[in-house]
Structures are given as C-alpha cells and as structure tokens.
Amino acid sequence: MALKKWLDKLTLLDLFDGLSVTGRHLFKKKVTIEYPEQKKLPSDRFRGMFRLDEERCIKCTLCAIECPINIIYIDWHNEKNEAGKNEKVLDRFDVDLKRCMFCQLCEEACPTVPKSIWLTTKTYEMAAYDRNESLYLDIRKLTDWREAPNVKPFTVVERG
Amino acid sequence: MTLSPMFWTYLKVVLLVATVPAIVGFVIVFAERRIMGFMQARLGPNRVGPQGVLQGLADLLKLVTKEDITPAKSEKAVHFLAPVLAVIPALTALAVIPFGPPVKVGKTTIPLWVADINIGLLFLLALTSIGVYGIILGGWSSNNKYSLLGGLRSAAQLVSYEVPMGLALVSVLLMTRSLSLVEIVRRQEATHLWFFFPGMVAFFIYFVAGVAETNRNPFDLPEAESELVSGFNTEYSGVKFAFFFLGEYTAMIIISCVAVTVFFGGWLPPFPNVKQLDFLGLVPGALWFLLKVSGFIFAYIWFRSTFPRYRFDQLMALGWKWLIPISLANILVVAFAILLFPGRTTGLVWLSWIFGGLFVLMYLLAKLRQTLARRDRLAATPQSAQG
Amino acid sequence: MTDDKLSRAEKDEAAYFAERAKARAAADEAGERTEASPGAHTLFDVQEMELNFGPQHPSTHGVLRVVLKVDGEKILEAKPDVGFLHRGTEKLFETETYPMGIPHTDRMDYVAAATSNHAFCLAIETLLQVEVPRRAQLIRVILDELQRLSSHLVWLGTSGIDLGAVTPFWYAFREREQILDFFEEYCGARLTLNCMRIGGLPFDLTPGWTERVSEFIADLPSRIDDYEQLLTDNRIWKKRTVGVGVISAEECVEWGLTGPILRASGLEWDLRRARPYECYEELDFVVPTRTGGDTYDRYIVRVQEMRQSARIIQQCLARLEPGEIRGKVPRVIKPVAEEVYASIESPKGELGFYCVSNGTNKPYRMHVRPPSFINLQALPRLAKGHLVSDLVALIGTIDIVLGEVDR
Numbered sequence: 010m011a012l013k014k015w016l017d018k019l020t021l022l023d024l025f026d027g028l029s030v031t032g033r034h035l036f037k038k039k040v041t042i043e044y045p046e047q048k049k050l051p052s053d054r055f056r057g058m059f060r061l062d063e064e065r066c067i068k069c070t071l072c073a074i075e076c077p078i079n080i081i082y083i084d085w086h087n088e089k090n091e092a093g094k095n096e097k098v099l100d101r102f103d104v105d106l107k108r109c110m111f112c113q114l115c116e117e118a119c120p121t122v123p124k125s126i127w128l129t130t131k132t133y134e135m136a137a138y139d140r141n142e143s144l145y146l147d148i149r150k151l152t153d154w155r156e157a158p159n160v161k162p163f164t165v166v167e168r169g
Numbered sequence: 170m171t172l173s174p175m176f177w178t179y180l181k182v183v184l185l186v187a188t189v190p191a192i193v194g195f196v197i198v199f200a201e202r203r204i205m206g207f208m209q210a211r212l213g214p215n216r217v218g219p220q221g222v223l224q225g226l227a228d229l230l231k232l233v234t235k236e237d238i239t240p241a242k243s244e245k246a247v248h249f250l251a252p253v254l255a256v257i258p259a260l261t262a263l264a265v266i267p268f269g270p271p272v273k274v275g276k277t278t279i280p281l282w283v284a285d286i287n288i289g290l291l292f293l294l295a296l297t298s299i300g301v302y303g304i305i306l307g308g309w310s311s312n313n314k315y316s317l318l319g320g321l322r323s324a325a326q327l328v329s330y331e332v333p334m335g336l337a338l339v340s341v342l343l344m345t346r347s348l349s350l351v352e353i354v355r356r357q358e359a360t361h362l363w364f365f366f367p368g369m370v371a372f373f374i375y376f377v378a379g380v381a382e383t384n385r386n387p388f389d390l391p392e393a394e395s396e397l398v399s400g401f402n403t404e405y406s407g408v409k410f411a412f413f414f415l416g417e418y419t420a421m422i423i424i425s426c427v428a429v430t431v432f433f434g435g436w437l438p439p440f441p442n443v444k445q446l447d448f449l450g451l452v453p454g455a456l457w458f459l460l461k462v463s464g465f466i467f468a469y470i471w472f473r474s475t476f477p478r479y480r481f482d483q484l485m486a487l488g489w490k491w492l493i494p495i496s497l498a499n500i501l502v503v504a505f506a507i508l509l510f511p512g513r514t515t516g517l518v519w520l521s522w523i524f525g526g527l528f529v530l531m532y533l534l535a536k537l538r539q540t541l542a543r544r545d546r547l548a549a550t551p552q553s554a555q556g
Numbered sequence: 557m558t559d560d561k562l563s564r565a566e567k568d569e570a571a572y573f574a575e576r577a578k579a580r581a582a583a584d585e586a587g588e589r590t591e592a593s594p595g596a597h598t599l600f601d602v603q604e605m606e607l608n609f610g611p612q613h614p615s616t617h618g619v620l621r622v623v624l625k626v627d628g629e630k631i632l633e634a635k636p637d638v639g640f641l642h643r644g645t646e647k648l649f650e651t652e653t654y655p656m657g658i659p660h661t662d663r664m665d666y667v668a669a670a671t672s673n674h675a676f677c678l679a680i681e682t683l684l685q686v687e688v689p690r691r692a693q694l695i696r697v698i699l700d701e702l703q704r705l706s707s708h709l710v711w712l713g714t715s716g717i718d719l720g721a722v723t724p725f726w727y728a729f730r731e732r733e734q735i736l737d738f739f740e741e742y743c744g745a746r747l748t749l750n751c752m753r754i755g756g757l758p759f760d761l762t763p764g765w766t767e768r769v770s771e772f773i774a775d776l777p778s779r780i781d782d783y784e785q786l787l788t789d790n791r792i793w794k795k796r797t798v799g800v801g802v803i804s805a806e807e808c809v810e811w812g813l814t815g816p817i818l819r820a821s822g823l824e825w826d827l828r829r830a831r832p833y834e835c836y837e838e839l840d841f842v843v844p845t846r847t848g849g850d851t852y853d854r855y856i857v858r859v860q861e862m863r864q865s866a867r868i869i870q871q872c873l874a875r876l877e878p879g880e881i882r883g884k885v886p887r888v889i890k891p892v893a894e895e896v897y898a899s900i901e902s903p904k905g906e907l908g909f910y911c912v913s914n915g916t917n918k919p920y921r922m923h924v925r926p927p928s929f930i931n932l933q934a935l936p937r938l939a940k941g942h943l944v945s946d947l948v949a950l951i952g953t954i955d956i957v958l959g960e961v962d963r
Binding site for chain 1 (some may be wrong): 660
C-alpha cells in the first residue's frame with residue numbers, strides 16, 4: 010500500500026489525471042445557447058407572462074382569493090344587460106407584476122374551462138426601465154399585449 | 170549614413186516596451202479567458218470583435234477610463250509608486266531574453282536581444298526580487314489591514330520560492346558554466362542536447378516555483394477572491410490595477426521565456442540530430458521561440474483551470490520542505506554526472522536517459538496499478554453500491 | 557473625505573480605544589485577566605483581532621455574517637450572525653390557507669425546492685390522513701431525487717470554487733441545467749417549483765419526460781467520474797479538506813446535525829431508510845457512510861449520494877404505471893385541531909415541518925425545522941483552531957442555503 014501511494018505521489022499521477030479531464034473538455038462540443046441570437050424554447054407548462062380573457066371571466070374573484078401575495082385587484086359591479094338579467098361587469102382587474110412570484114395558484118383556482126387567466130404563455134421578456142408604470146398590469150395590458158410595450162411575446166399561445 | 174549600433178538597441182527597447190504590454194493585454198488576457206472557457210465547457214468571450222479578439226481592447230479601455238481612487242488615509246506617494254514598482258522590473262527583464270538568432274538586415278547583423286550581459290540569469294533573479302517591493306508597498310500603502318496581510322503573505326511567498334527557482338537554475342549552470350542566456354542557448358546548440366533532459370527535475374522545480382512567483386493558481390491564495398479580500402490590489406482601480414495586472418502577466422511571460430531559453434533550447438528547432446527533420450530548421454528561430462513560450466503560457470492557463478488552491482501554510486511547507494531539498498539533491502546528482510565524464514556530455518546524456526526512463530517507467534507502473542485497482546474495486550463491490 | 561469627517565472618524569476611534577481601556581481596567585480590578593493590561597504587552601500575549609466575514613462576501617453562499625476572533629490567522633472564535641434573509645415565512649404560513657403556503661416553501665431552500673414542498677405537503681397530509689396514490693408517490697420520489705442531484709451539484713461547484721478549483725462548477729451546472737429543464741417541462745418553473753400539492757401532484761408527466769430523464773441518468777455516472785477525477789485523488793484537494801472540521805458522531809447527535817455531516821461521521825442515519833416515507837421501503841439503495849468526519853469524508857459522502865440518487869431514479873422510472881396523481885382531498889382544507897411533525901431527508905439534512913392546526917383553514921402555527929440553520933450552529937465548534945482559509949471550506953462543507961437558515 011505504501012509503495013503504491015508513494016508511486017502515485019512521485020509521478021504526480023493525480024495531477025496529470027486532473028489535467029487530462031480539462032484537456033479533454035477543451036475539445037468537446039459546447040452546449041452554450043447564445044442569447045439573444047438563439048433562444049431556448051420554453052416548455053408548454055412554462056409559467057410566464059399573464060393573459061386574461063375578459064369574456065370567459067365570470068368575475069368570481071377566486072384567483073384574487075388564492076393569490077398568496079394578494080396582488081390581484083378585482084372590482085366589478087352589477088349591470089342589467091339586454092335580456093334584463095343582472096350581469097357582472099369588470100371595472101378593474103389589476104395584477105401587480107412587481108411582486109408576483111409566478112406560482113400559478115391563480116390559474117389553478119380559475120373555475121372556467123378553458124381558464125380565463127393563464128400564465129402558460131411562454132413569454133418571459135417583460136423587463137422594463139420604469140417599475141411602477143410598466144410592471145403594473147391593468148386589464149388593457151393583460152388582454153392585449155400590444156398595450157404593454159415592455160412585453161415581448163415569445164410565441165403567441167392562444168388557449169382556445 | 171550607417172546606423173550606429175545604439176540605434177538598433179533603442180529601436181528594440183521601444184519595440185519591446187510597446188509590443189509586450191500590448192501582447193499581454195490583447196493576446197494573453199483574451200487567450201486565457203477563451204481557453205479557460207473552453208476547458209470549462211463554455212465559450213469564453215466571443216462578442217467583442219470577430220470571435221471576441223478585441224476583448225483585450227475592451228478591458229483596456231474600461232480600466233483606463235475608470236476613476237482613480239486613492240484611499241483617504243493612505244500614503245499617496247507610495248500608493249502611486251507601488252504599481253510602477255511591480256511593472257518596471259518585469260519589463261526590464263525582457264532586455265536580456267534572446268528572442269531568436271541574429272538576423273541579417275542588409276549589411277548589419279542584428280541580434281534579437283537588447284543586451285547580452287554575461288550575468289543574464291543573475292540579472293533576472295535580481296529583478297524578480299525587486300518586483301516583491303511593489304507588492305509589499307502596494308499592500309501597505311492601502312491603509313487596509315487586510316490588504317496589508319495579503320501583501321505580506323504574497324511577499325513571503327515570492328521570497329520563499331525564489332530560493333528553489335535559483336537552485337534549479339544552478340543545476341543548469343553546472344551544465345553551461347555561464348550565466349549569459351545567449352551562451353546557454355549556444356551551448357544547447359553545440360551539444361545537441363536541450364537541458365530539459367538532464368535537468369528534468371530542475372525543470373519541474375523551476376516551473377512550479379515560477380508559477381508560485383507569479384501568484385498564479387495553484388499558488389494564488391494572496392489574491393484569491395474567495396479569501397477575505399483580493400489581497401494587496403484591493404484598493405487599486407483603473408490604470409494602477411492595470412499596471413499590477415500587466416506586471417503579473419509580464420512576469421508570466423518572463424518565467425516562460427527563461428524556461429524556454431534555459432531548458433528547451435530557446436530558438437533552436439527540435440530534433441537537430443535527425444537528418445530527415447532538417448526542414449524544421451527553415452522555420453525562423455524567433456517563431457520557434459514564440460511557439461514554445463505559447464506552450465508554456467498554455468500550461469499556465471491549464472493549471473489555473475484545473476487545480477484547487479494551496480493554503481498558505483501548505484504553500485510555504487511545499488516550498489521550504491520539499492522543493493529546496495529536492496533542488497539541492499538535484500544539484501549534487503547533476504554535478505556528479507558531470508564530474509564522472511569531465512569535458513564531455515556523456516554524463517548528461519546518461520542522466521537524461523536515467524531520469525526520463527525512470528519517470529516514464531514509474532508513470533506507466535502507476536497508471537497500470539490504478540487501472541487494475543479500479544477494475545478490482547468495480548468487481549468487488551456489489552451492483553447496488555455502484556453508480 | 558473632508559476634514560470634518562476625518563476628525564469624526566478619529567474621534568470615534570479614540571472613544572473606542574478609551575472604552576476598551578476602561579473595560580480592561582475593570583477586568584483587572586475584578587481579578588480576571590482576559591488580555592494583557594495596557595502597556596504590559598509581552599512577546600507571547602495573545603493579540604486577538606476581531607474580523608468581520610461580512611454579509612457581502614463571494615463565498616458565504618448568501619448573506620451570512622461570521623464574526624471571527626482571530627489570532628494571526630488562527631480562528632479562536634467564529635460566531636455566525638444570521639437573519640439577513642429573514643422574510644417572516646412562518647408568520648406568512650399563519651396568514652394564508654394551507655395550499656397557499658406551498659410557493660413560500662420553494663423560497664426557503666431555493667436550491668432544493670421540491671424537497672421543501674414535499675415536507676410541507678407531507679405534514680398536511682398526515683394531519684388530513686390523506687393517502688397519496690402510488691403513481692404520485694413514485695413521481696414524488698423521482699422529483700426529490702432529481703432535486704437532491706441538483707442540490708449536490710450546486711454544492712460541488714461552489715465548494716470547488718471556494719477552494720480554488722474553478723472548473724467543476726461549470727461542469728456541475730451543465731448537468732444541473734438539464735435537471736432544471738426537466739423540472740421546467742414538468743411544472744413550469746426551474747427554481748421555485750411549486751411542484752407538489754396536498755394529496756399528490758398538480759400535473760401528470762408530459763409525454764417523453766421519462767425517456768429523457770432515463771437518458772440523462774444513464775449519462776450521469778460518467779460525468780460524476782469526471783468530477784471525481786478532478787478532485788477526489790487530487791493532492792491539493794486532499795490537503796485542503798482532510799482533517800478540516802473533524803466532528804465525531806456523538807457530537808453530531810448532541811448538536812442535532814443531520815444529513816451528510818452525520819453520515820460522514822460514522823452514523824448511518826438516513827430518514828429514507830430509518831423512517832421511510834413515500835415508497836422508499838421498496839427501493840434498493842445504499843446509504844453512503846464514512847467514519848472520518850472531516851471535510852473530505854463529507855465530500856465523498858455527497859458524491860456517492862449523487863450516484864445513489866441516480867440508481868433510485870432508475871428504479872422508480874421502471875416501476876411507473878398509469879394511475880391517479882392526486883388523492884382525495886377536500887376542496888377547502890380544514891384539518892382537525894391537532895399537532896403533527898413530519899420530516900423528510902432533504903439534501904441538506906432532516907427537513908421537518910411541525911404543524912399545529914386549530915380547525916380552521918389556516919394553520920395556527922407552522923414551524924420549520926431547517927437543516928441548514930441547525931447545521932450552521934456547529935460552525936463555531938468546527939472552526940475552532942483552524943485557519944481563516946479553512947473557514948470557507950467549512951461553510952461550504954456544511955452546505956447551507958441562507959434562505960433556509962433565515963426563512
């Protein structure tokens with residue numbers, strides 16, 4: 010045993026082995042994806058930017074109740090529609106993106122089929138130069154991303 | 170009008186001082202980052218310029234345009250002087266290094282070195298010692314007790330490793346009996362024997378001590394980021410930091426150049442005995458020199474990306490308890506080999522075969538033992554315990 | 557700095573020294589001599605320096621402050637000062653319903669989020685006496701072990717960097733990237749997973765997921781061989797880690813240390829074996845144990861745990877059958893008024909949740925037993941007598957995540 014260890018130590022075997030590992034990696038193919046020219050496609054379940062569908066929404070406010078951080082602010086009022094029945098009309102549907110942790114509990118709570126609020130939009134480029142305006146989404150920005158200039162859609166995924 | 174010899178000397182000095190920092194900044198910094206990146210399974214910088222070649226320029230511009238901060242209670246004069254003291258010895262050392270054989274330009278023969286003094290090696294060792302001042306003063310003048318500690322540690326390391334470096338070179342001196350670097354190359358040319366072969370042990374000690382001298386991994390504890398601070402150059406920014414940086418990398422070049430000159434034949438092509446490989450002599454000597462030095466710089470980068478760092482007390486123990494006794498023993502062995510066959514190189518040739526043969530044999534034995542042990546271990550452990 | 561500020565700094569300094577002199581004089585009068593009295597320094601007096609291994613530091617794995625008392629380079633005392641990342645997680649649990657607490661557990665041990673989710677769900681499932689279906693159990697184990705791999709890869713990389721070996725970090729993160737891709741494909745996020753629900757899982761696996769994971773696991777042993785070739789036999793690595801931070805098994809038990817630290821000291825205690833949960837009873841794996849108790853042993857234990865995790869995942873993938881992924885859980889979760897403690901083996905040690913419910917839909921108290929916090933308590937004991945350079949090795953070997961330490 011002692012002879013083996015002495016032999017290894019003297020011939021610097023461990024050091025040469027280490028050098029061979031890095032030497033091998035010098036010639037291996039690299040897996041780097043060079044952003045922004047190449048972008049990785051997010052998966053189908055990727056939790057990104059919000060989208061809201063106002064027509065499907067039944068204004069049950071379950072999403073606001075389930076949100077762990079209470080960043081969804083919903084206001085609605087009753088109105089009589091043409092048939093004379095009471096109908097809920099959405100006044101305000103705000104999501105404070107500054108504090109959102111993208112946990113998807115709001116989407117899970119939504120009872121409509123298909124969901125009225127969803128995060129699986131594969132969009133993650135929502136950076137903004139000013140926080141308070143661009144990172145506070147109101148109903149216009151949620152339903153139509155063209156109103157939110159800082160949001161760059163990855164691919165527009167329409168949940169039909 | 171004939172140009173006086175001094176003209177050529179001045180021209181060479183200007184060229185060296187102008188190109189070497191540029192090479193350091195543009196080529197070595199870029200090469201290090203790119204090669205280290207490749208070894209680490211990633212691409213290095215490849216944005217600035219085609220394939221990233223202008224990264225050195227970007228770094229230089231950034232450092233030069235940074236604010237020059239001097240800590241409030243520091244000694245301003247010393248704070249200013251320290252980087253200068255780190256850079257000047259390294260640049261001065263370039264003067265004695267022979268970059269190639271003398272070239273004929275018209276009727277004059279210009280040697281490719283600035284000065285061939287007959288105490289070349291001693292001059293180089295002396296300059297390395299002066300470089301230590303820059304580090305101590307840099308650490309002390311920052312008015313930061315952690316910088317001071319880092320500077321003192323670095324200085325202790327540098328001073329300790331100068332001894333094995335010198336002793337390793339002494340064993341080569343026994344083979345050449347001259348301190349002049351040009352003379353060392355000529356002797357390797359005359360005897361057709363690169364001093365690496367009889368001086369294998371001396372080369373290993375020299376290179377390890379050289380890596381320690383330049384504060385490079387695995388001996389870079391004084392300037393490691395994961396230690397308390399970045400060592401003596403914490404309080405330096407902008408051009409002053411660039412100077413420290415430049416000094417370290419130029420010292421790397423100097424160590425590599427000396428290793429090439431003393432152990433690997435300087436500008437000589439390999440295999441001079443083999444008639445079939447005579448075409449190698451067509452390649453200009455300066456190009457051979459450049460290739461060899463590049464190989465050593467690659468070795469520096471390779472070491473940096475592979476090895477962990479020695480702790481400071483282990484570092485000092487390695488230098489004093491291992492390298493110095495081994496280099497002393499090496500001197501005795503080489504002297505013995507030379508004395509056995511006075512006036513001829515037979516002793517050295519025997520020594521090369523003994524050293525080389527022994528090392529290759531032991532390495533193969535060790536590798537064989539490792540493979541067998543691995544196979545035994547895999548066969549012995551049940552399937553459940555293996556990965 | 558203007559002259560005004562300079563003199564203020566000098567005044568502060570003078571005040572500090574005057575105070576120290578007074579304290580020394582008082583100690584001298586009382587008969588206790590902790591340091592040499594002023595003006596009587598001999599060559600052999602201990603001059604201790606108080607050093608702040610500050611919250612901002614490249615190798616404290618987060619915001620950890622360690623107040624050191626050093627003599628030259630030897631550490632006399634090392635006191636961790638935590639709390640920089642405290643976010644009131646346990647209080648948050650009390651103000652929200654049970655399912656809303658799961659995303660918060662992600663952020664405690666953010667490197668191993670699935671295990672934190674798992675422990676939380678396990679505690680509530682024990683309260684509700686809900687049975688988790690078999691397929692969900694198998695997938696939970698797969699996610700846990702993938703997370704263990706990911707956490708150990710992070711540990712390997714950062715430990716290496718702290719000690720100067722810069723390449724294992726990149727190799728480890730290249731593997732970890734694939735694991736994060738698997739998680740992203742499964743639950744939509746890479747780091748803060750929210751991948752378990754009370755009673756089971758939120759989704760079923762996507763088609764092709766199991767094949768990709770199998771491929772990755774088949775490749776993994778050769779990658780781990782690479783890391784081992786770089787580090788395990790390397791003389792410099794051994795010099796930095798052998799004999800550093802030795803702790804015996806009895807002391808581990810006294811201090812309450814669990815996880816790889818305990819196993820490297822000789823005691824073969826792994827909750828997956830000792831108190832099996834989910835389907836660990838039927839799985840065949842070895843619990844790596846070493847007897848030395850130093851940093852090198854902990855390194856070996858963790859690397860071998862990585863290999864064993866790969867085996868566990870292979871076995872679970874082979875046992876997967878179609879089935880339910882969520883047990884019968886009421887829509888509004890109102891457990892009986894009871895207390896329960898449930899713990900699992902997270903990559904860092906024993907992660908437990910002590911849940912006290914009072915019959916409403918919000919817990920009365922949800923206390924976390926964070927392995928990183930309890931393991932960190934041993935830092936003063938481990939660091940005594942070592943050099944400052946060893947402190948980074950020790951913080952790395954205890955493998956803390958500040959999110960869990962501070963919650």
